[in-house]
Amino acid sequence: MILSLHEKLTTRKISSVELAKHYLARIKLDKTNSYISVEGNEALKMAAAADTRLAAGENVTLLTGVPLGIKDLLCTKDMITTCASKILADYRPPYDATAIVRLKSAGATFLGKLNMDEFAMGGSNESSAFGAVRNPVNHDYVAGGSSGGSAAAVKAGLAAATLGSDTGGSVRLPAAYTGTVGLKPTYGSVSRYGLVAFASSLDQIGPLGVSAEDCAILLSAIAGGDASDSTCAPRPSADYLELMKDAGARKYRIGLPKEYFIGGLQKEVAGSIDRVVQALKKAGHTLVDISLPHTEYSVAVYYIVAVSEASSNLARFDGVRYGARLAGDRSLAEMYKQTRSLFGEEVKRRIILGTFALSAGYYDAYYKKACQVRRLIKNDFDKAWQRVDLVLAPVSPTTAFKLGEKTADPLQMYLNDIFTVPANLAGLPGISVPAGRDAKGLPVGVQFIGKPFAEAELLALAKFVESEVYSEGVDHGL
Amino acid sequence: MSKFGADTVRKVAELARLQLTEAEVTKFTEQVGHILAYVEKLDALDTAQVAPLLSPLEVVPPLRADDLRPSPGAEVMVSLAKEHLYESYKVPQVMGAH
Numbered sequence: 001m002i003l004s005l006h007e008k009l010t011t012r013k014i015s016s017v018e019l020a021k022h023y024l025a026r027i028k029l030d031k032t033n034s035y036i037s038v039e040g041n042e043a044l045k046m047a048a049a050a051d052t053r054l055a056a057g058e059n060v061t062l063l064t065g066v067p068l069g070i071k072d073l074l075c076t077k078d079m080i081t082t083c084a085s086k087i088l089a090d091y092r093p094p095y096d097a098t099a100i101v102r103l104k105s106a107g108a109t110f111l112g113k114l115n116m117d118e119f120a121m122g123g124s125n126e127s128s129a130f131g132a133v134r135n136p137v138n139h140d141y142v143a144g145g146s147s148g149g150s151a152a153a154v155k156a157g158l159a160a161a162t163l164g165s166d167t168g169g170s171v172r173l174p175a176a177y178t179g180t181v182g183l184k185p186t187y188g189s190v191s192r193y194g195l196v197a198f199a200s201s202l203d204q205i206g207p208l209g210v211s212a213e214d215c216a217i218l219l220s221a222i223a224g225g226d227a228s229d230s231t232c233a234p235r236p237s238a239d240y241l242e243l244m245k246d247a248g249a250r251k252y253r254i255g256l257p258k259e260y261f262i263g264g265l266q267k268e269v270a271g272s273i274d275r276v277v278q279a280l281k282k283a284g285h286t287l288v289d290i291s292l293p294h295t296e297y298s299v300a301v302y303y304i305v306a307v308s309e310a311s312s313n314l315a316r317f318d319g320v321r322y323g324a325r326l327a328g329d330r331s332l333a334e335m336y337k338q339t340r341s342l343f344g345e346e347v348k349r350r351i352i353l354g355t356f357a358l359s360a361g362y363y364d365a366y367y368k369k370a371c372q373v374r375r376l377i378k379n380d381f382d383k384a385w386q387r388v389d390l391v392l393a394p395v396s397p398t399t400a401f402k403l404g405e406k407t408a409d410p411l412q413m414y415l416n417d418i419f420t421v422p423a424n425l426a427g428l429p430g431i432s433v434p435a436g437r438d439a440k441g442l443p444v445g446v447q448f449i450g451k452p453f454a455e456a457e458l459l460a461l462a463k464f465v466e467s468e469v470y471s472e473g474v475d476h477g478l
Numbered sequence: 479m480s481k482f483g484a485d486t487v488r489k490v491a492e493l494a495r496l497q498l499t500e501a502e503v504t505k506f507t508e509q510v511g512h513i514l515a516y517v518e519k520l521d522a523l524d525t526a527q528v529a530p531l532l533s534p535l536e537v538v539p540p541l542r543a544d545d546l547r548p549s550p551g552a553e554v555m556v557s558l559a560k561e562h563l564y565e566s567y568k569v570p571q572v573m574g575a576h
Contacts, residue, residue, distance in 0.1 A: 091558075092558075094550040094554050094555065094558065095550060187533075187534040187535060188534070188535050201532060201533040201534065227542040230539035230540060230541065230542075231533070231535055231539060233535070234540050294523075296519075297519065297520055297523065299516075300516060300517045300519055300520050301520070303513060303517065304517055311494060315494075315495075318495070319560065320559060320567050320569055321555075321558065321559050321567060322558040322559060324560070325559075325560035325561065328570060329570055330570065331570055331571070331572075332569055332570050332572055333495065334570070335569065335570050336495040337495050337496065337497035338497060340494075340495055340496055340497070341496070341497045343496070345502075348496055348498070348502065348506070349506055349509060349510065351494050351496060352487060352490050352491060352494065352496070352506050352510055353510050353513060353514075355490045355493050355494040356482070356486065356490045356510070356514075359490065359493065366514075366517065368530055369520050369521075369525060370517075370520065371530030371531055371532055372523075372525035372528040372529070372530050372531075373520050373523055373525060373528075374530070374531040375528050375529060375530065375531035376523070376525070376528060378531055378534070410509050410512075410513065411509075411512055411513050411516055414513070425531075425534075426534060427533075427534020427535065428534075452534075
């Protein structure tokens with residue numbers, strides 16, 4: 001999509017302003033609730049500036065004039081950043097996240113801020129204070145979360161591509177549910193500066209797009225060291241579009257972890273993996289059965305580590321410095337409590353669980369124990385890398401479920417993350433790419449997980465699936 | 479590992495400065511108790527000799543030079559607060575409050 005738009009923009013078949021207007025018109029008709037805020041005037045200003053660059057032929061990048069949507073937990077200067085929470089409903093950050101600075105510098109146009117689960121806590125995008133996102137493929141189904149708006153907007157043609165974030169599968173899961181491509185980069189690949197923190201040792205910003213190439217272009221623009229984030233690896237970004245071409249010419253040993261192919265896997269999910277396996281074999285790759293024995297503990301570890309970090313990170317929302325503030329004139333404690341009552345149910349539940357796991361007398365039994373098992377999960381991958389280059393796995397045990405189907409039982413919702421959380425716990429990159437549809441017509445995604453900083457290999461294999469196994473297709477009306 | 483009841487939820491909510499309704503206390507007692515029961519599967523693993531992994535990046539984070547850098551400035555930052563006075567945040571009375 002982005003390469004095609006770039007060709008149209010540089011040959012003046014369409015202007016940036018016309019392109020922005022095209023997407024803004026589509027957003028007006030949106031039935032998926034993908035956007036929390038649309039910044040029409042700002043988008044047209046950015047597009048006009050891109051047209052000036054294109055006309056002068058100066059500083060033109062592949063993203064110049066390309067309309068993007070941004071998950072609403074990335075700070076955007078003077079644009080509302082809500083994290084889908086009432087507590088930040090009118091928050092306008094005084095600065096841009098590093099990823100946003102880099103996209104602006106590349107000349108991209110921002111259409112607005114995308115819906116998500118509140119503070120990225122959820123797998124179905126039903127915990128947003130601004131309403132659930134509907135799956136563009138079938139409006140009765142969830143779009144997945146927490147970057148549901150980012151995925152739905154790409155699928156429904158409400159942005160050329162988007163940014164999301166992935167703490168336990170929040171880019172890959174909605175990508176799989178909507179038939180789009182979503183990349184969770186290696187922990188430390190992309191600066192988290194200006195990404196409102198959920199779980200700081202797990203969060204990563206990641207691109208979603210129609211194709212692996214679109215994700216490569218976005219990753220090239222946002223990756224690379226940043227002095228403002230000490231957990232961002234001090235290495236330069238790269239041209240992932242070129243790197244994935246080279247990576248696509250190589251043959252790989254690809255591991256199939258037996259723990260990911262268990263009972264409960266929907267038959268169409270298993271079938272899609274089989275088709276990918278056959279195509280990979282035919283193309284000369286070697287498929288290897290492997291074991292990641294601590295996989296079954298991943299969800300338990302994740303939901304202690306993530307909520308513990310979240311309970312600490314969300315302590316900052318106290319009504320004093322930014323965000324909403326509710327009365328409580330009698331005392332500071334009363335003001336804190338009343339203000340924090342604006343958190344939604346899922347956020348409160350996670351703060352309760354996280355505070356408990358970190359509290360005196362329980363820290364060793366829960367948080368420390370979870371971190372110890374986290375190491376065993378990472379060790380599993382380290383051992384696997386001695387035998388294979390990449391891992392092929394499902395993204396989710398099933399395709400998208402109906403809106404409201406799992407909201408009553410949080411644990412059932414959490415168990416849905418079993419195949420995505422291991423990559424976050426181990427800090428590894430993962431990509432979700434469409435590989436078919438189920439009997440109800442809902443998209444099926446497959447996932448590749450790689451060694452640290454193996455994004456080019458993941459992108460290359462995702463492109464292989466697009467060209468050799470299944471093409472989801474997309475219509476942005478252009 | 480735990481006796482997770484309504485009193486625990488109330489105590490933890492106080493620590494986290496969350497104001498819960500009784501309906502929320504009842505709901506969270508059941509749901510969080512259910513999640514903790516699931517988490518107890520980790521007890522099956524002997525981790526006595528395993529060092530906790532707190533972050534995937536097990537390196538000392540690089541430090542930038544401690545130089546002055548441009549910032550939005552105090553006036554801008556304080557203006558984000560719902561209540562402020564000059565360049566200070568305004569909060570309810572702390573000393574001698576109820």
